[in-house]
Amino acid sequence: MAALSAATELPTLPLDRALELVLVLRAGRHDRFPRAASRWIERWLAETVGVTVDEVHEVAQALVHVDDAHVCAALGAIFHERGQRSLERAVARWAP
Secondary structure, three states, X not given: OHHHHHHHOOOOOOHHXXXXXXXXXXXXXXXXXXXXXXXXXXXXXXXXXXXXXHHHHHHHHHHHOOOOHHHHHHXXXXXXXXXXXXXXXXXXXXXX
């Protein structure tokens, strides 16, 4: 997969681009999706102050069901409320 190859060549993938890669893997039902999603959530937690357990649950569930427009909108809303506009835009680009 070209996206994976390109991502491995970068020293550090920005969080929004890493999210897009997770969404690509999910859309393609790639077997690397679960691990990539888990790693992305770990990173999001490390880089975002004050994330609640409910938010972690909502984001994890949304990544699994991101092919649903309502779920996608809810995920974008979480990022919007946190002021994470680049993550919101990344989700919007993948909205069904």
